[in-house]
Amino acid sequence: MTISSIEIAQQADLWPITRVAEGLGIPEDVVVPYGRFKGKVALPYLASLADRRQGRLILMTAVSPTPAGEGKTTTTVGLGDALTRLGEKAMICLREPALGPVFGMKGGAAGGGYAQVVPMEDINLHFTGDFAAIGVATNLLAAMIDNHIHHGNALGIDVRRVSWRRVLDVNDRALRDIVAGLGGTGNGYPRETGFDIVVASEVMAIFCLATSLGDLKQRLGRIVVAYTRDRLPVRASDLNAHGAMAALLRDALAPNLVQTLEHTPAFVHGGPFANIAHGCNSLMATGSALRLADYVITEAGFGADLGAEKFVDILCRTSGLRPSAAVIVATVRAMKYHGGVAVADLATEDVPALERGLVNLERHIHIVREVFGLPCVVAINQRVEDAPAEIDALIAGAARLGVTAVPARHFTEGGAGAEDLARAVLAELNEGVDAGVSDLQFTYPDDASLWDKAKAIATKIYGAAGITASTAVRDQLKRLQQDGYGHLPVCIAKTQYSFSTDVALRGAPTGHHVDIREVRLAAGAEFVVLVCGTIMTMPGLPQVPAAESIDVTDDGRITGLF
Amino acid sequence: MTISSIEIAQQADLWPITRVAEGLGIPEDVVVPYGRFKGKVALPYLASLADRRQGRLILMTAVSPTPAGEGKTTTTVGLGDALTRLGEKAMICLREPALGPVFGMKGGAAGGGYAQVVPMEDINLHFTGDFAAIGVATNLLAAMIDNHIHHGNALGIDVRRVSWRRVLDVNDRALRDIVAGLGGTGNGYPRETGFDIVVASEVMAIFCLATSLGDLKQRLGRIVVAYTRDRLPVRASDLNAHGAMAALLRDALAPNLVQTLEHTPAFVHGGPFANIAHGCNSLMATGSALRLADYVITEAGFGADLGAEKFVDILCRTSGLRPSAAVIVATVRAMKYHGGVAVADLATEDVPALERGLVNLERHIHIVREVFGLPCVVAINQRVEDAPAEIDALIAGAARLGVTAVPARHFTEGGAGAEDLARAVLAELNEGVDAGVSDLQFTYPDDASLWDKAKAIATKIYGAAGITASTAVRDQLKRLQQDGYGHLPVCIAKTQYSFSTDVALRGAPTGHHVDIREVRLAAGAEFVVLVCGTIMTMPGLPQVPAAESIDVTDDGRITGLF
Secondary structure, eight states, X not given: OOOOHHHHHHTOOOOOHHHHHHHTTOOGGGEEEXXXXXXXXXHHHHHTTTTSOOOEEEEEEESSOOTTOOOHHHHHHHHHHHHHHTTOXXXXXXXXXXXXXXXXXXXXXXEETTEEEESHHHHHXXXXXXXXXXXXXXXXXXXXXHHHHHTTOTTOEEEEEEOOOEEESSOOGGGSSEEESOSSGGGOOOEEEOEEEGGGSHHHHHHHHOSSHHHHXXXXXXXXXXXXXTOOEEEGGGGTOHHHHHHHHTTTTSOEEEEETTOOEEEEOOOOOSSSSOOBOOHHHHHHHHHHOSEEEXXXXXXXXXXXXXXXXXXXXXXXXXXSEEEEEEOHHHHHHHTTOOGGGTXXXXXXXXXXXXXXXXXXXXXXXXXXXXXXXXXXXXXXXXXXXXXXXXXXHHHHTTOOEEEEOHHHHGGGGGHHHHHHHHHHHHHSTXXXXXXXXXXXXXXSOHHHHHHHIIIIISOOSEEEEOHHHHHHHHHHIIIIITXXXXXXXXXXXXXXXXXXXXXXXXXXXXXXXXXXXXXXXXXXXXXXXXXXXXXXXXXXXXXXXOEEOTTSOEESOO | OOOOHHHHHHTOOOOOHXXXXXXXXXXXXXXXXXXXXXXXXXXHHHHTTTTSOOOEEEEEEESSOOTTOOOHHHHHHHHHHHHHHTTOOEEEEEOOOOHHHHHTTOSOOSEETTEEEESHHHHHTTTTSHHHHHHHHHHHHHHHHHHHHHTTXXXXXXXXXXXXXXXXXSOOGGGSSEEESOSSGGGOOOEEEOEEEGGGSXXXXXXXXXXXHHHHHHHHHHOEEEEETXXXXXXXXXXXXXXXXXXXXXXXXXXXXXXXXXXXXXXXXXXXXSSSSOOBOOHHHHHHHHHHOSEEEEEBSSSIIIIIHHIIIIIIHHHOOOOSEEEEEEOHHXXXXXXXXXXXXXXXXXXXXXXXXXXXXXXXXXXXXIISOOOEEEEEEOOTTOOHHHHHHHHHHHHHTTOOEEEEOHHHHGGGGGHHHHHHHHHHHHHSTTTTOOOOOOSSOTTSOHHHHHHHIIIIISOOSEEEEOHHHHHHHHHHIIIIITTSOEEEEOOSSOSSSOTTOOSOOOSOEEEEOEEEXXXXXXXXXXXXXXXXXXXXXXXXXXXXXXXXXXTSOEESOO
């Protein structure tokens, strides 16, 4: 008989959040409770920790994602619990689940099996309201733009050049492209626009990069929302919107403290898109966790080529965060997938296919170790169906590169199943060549041009031969250089399923070209988004949405999340 | 030197919410904290109080609203505090402020001066996330409708007859009328639709009428979202949406406990529009408060013709709530306005104009006392500028009808300023003819036709000669009768500024006709909305929105709310 993730979560013995906080030395009076098992840790308290010695930061990344799912979140939880079991003071940092996908395909995103953060229903549903606040702040700015135009347009906004979009935390394809402002003069000016999902908002990216409430407000003010007919930027501060937006986000900016099933403390805070934004939980959370624990595991989006690259080149570069090591999650299934096996056949033992697929893992190891200069361990997120020969082949493949690969069974066994992994990570941190003092390297220097930054990522990380772009895109980049944005890091939005821009190219393609189709300035988040391929910023619901199975009993028990 | 409402609120000495709960006999372990000063009282605990003896319910209503503002919320707070000061166990029930208007015109809606509920910034901003939950539930249903059509439309929904609209808690006129589903086949079918403000959603009305989580889910399932080509209704339950919607609303359904500046306990919960919905805070809140306190003051929307009528004919009728008395808030300025004085001249003493305007108060007294059969007191919400002769004239006017009118100065003096009012209310409750055992009368019987219900309200309450409607509207009403909805109460959506449908007709017009322009079935909320006049379900922002003045300091102090 199997037990579902939600049943495991509902049977969990949770500690009061103040007890979890106490374990980190956080006084009760700075924990703002949201129910008994969630709390926000007050910003002034966290600011007071600035001078504390920092713990070691472990970056959780993965091979290129596959439809089978790799389990980066569960491995983050499992490793955190294992470190706790080994007597270490550990903490994990995760992104908050977005409601849209929970009711669409995913049905939940708080880990799974015996490796979860809890209370899982709360975390998957509204949690502490952060995403709602980010949504309202984004939409208030949008309303103020159209309202400004309606009341005379003193700033001279070109209604064709309003780039700011509204957001909802619902998967709603019908809102991707709309015409708003219809119905007559009382409703403003008709114009084409659309909605994104909340996590795709620049406000979310800013929220996750802000170092303080003051920094948050300044960044919000710098958002470029539109251009005038003369192509001059119109900023949120020009509309006097940033103060109200920051007021709306004040409470949200404090990190959310929860616990794993085994009471390891977890900050679950923020969650920007990993394609058009940097895809990491909030700096406020990870930065604070390093002052509260000896080992902090933080999760980046997608594979090392996307999430880890942005973690390093955007977040670490601007914040000073320095990971001491990385864990790359790989699975037997993912390796077979990258070796060319069809999704339907992934359960069948196939060592030769797995061996072929190891090139994908090798590329990710290369990125982490050679490009970023980080010691790493491979976590094999093991399933009961995995054949011993397959596991052995995966371990051997990593060993050929001098990397330890460790099977981990946290999904079925909790932290106990990840103790070997934890020991390997500790060994890497404490007994490695550099004893864990990593000398983090960026993919490109600050002063490289935007073009050269993109080229460096494409060639060093994606294995591409080079980059291409239309004259229009090249002109846009030139203009951004001239306007003083050339020093910003770039954020490449491309498919996460391949190192190339072609989802069909599994494994580790080389020699391809990466075409930059579109450029978007994120002046508040302080990066330049380079869109390479089709990026969906508002998902749709599948034919049978997860929502149809989600329910609540008359006595309040949520069912259908997983 | 004057002190602003937000400064008063920020200087307040708040009690921990568990202490406020303790005063009501609520055990600490059923108070779900949201921060230290807000809490939700768990539904199972409230259900366990069902058999308790109920306190006396006092309905707070007002004369016809004017641009000067009457202060119904402050009077509710002031009367609650005064009753507390007199040693009574009192509690107040208010609606939650909507974010949209806070950032538009209002800048806040948690009372004012020394008559506020606190923490005012929290209550005015996201509070405990109820409105966000109602918004997501509404929008999830919308997305599931369009998704169903996109994936084959098995239910045969007529895309021209989708009545369900999306919502945001932002004043955004550009979203009133949109075309969605543009951009190609991947984005569904283009169709005309629009957004309302959250408070205008039927989900909000249902939320405020639900007697339990199970009842909430059943009502959500009954929502009619569209019609087929054969004019058959399509319900939320046909889309399997109601379970997920109820799951999203589970936590929100528990009432929010806060306190006044003087520590009187307050439920602030729900807030449906008072025109297209019934406009009262949640039944869950008011119904529970009656089991917790000896005197409960609950506020209805707009004047007695709209809010009190719906409170009686919709909420009391279906829930069994029975008020023992009503308080009608009147001001010197409102009376002068109804006497024909221009807004700019309202500060000038003008007893003759005030005398002329008393007809408005008289009509409201008539409605409350003669139509509903409720004992009543008039609360004169006094301003320092009011001339003594004006106050005297107002008192004398009420006295001619045998009603006590009492000046109250809670805005400047807190509960102490409303003690006279409280004594008058207690006298009415305990020494009146019927000793407070009111024999509540409805405006019409259940079994009257929808047409006759509307006619009864128009003639008995609005002083109209009758009602009119186009053939199309008459046919719609006939159809609803045939479809079995004839037993439902009606909810008239009309301007709050006049007893007629013409805002220019101040005072107490008679002999007018009320034209029903549109009929909307609220099958989940269980009433039939009759739209009489232009009703705005999505407000716009003014030329200079309140948002431009709202800000937060670097250390987290919110400014610009009022």
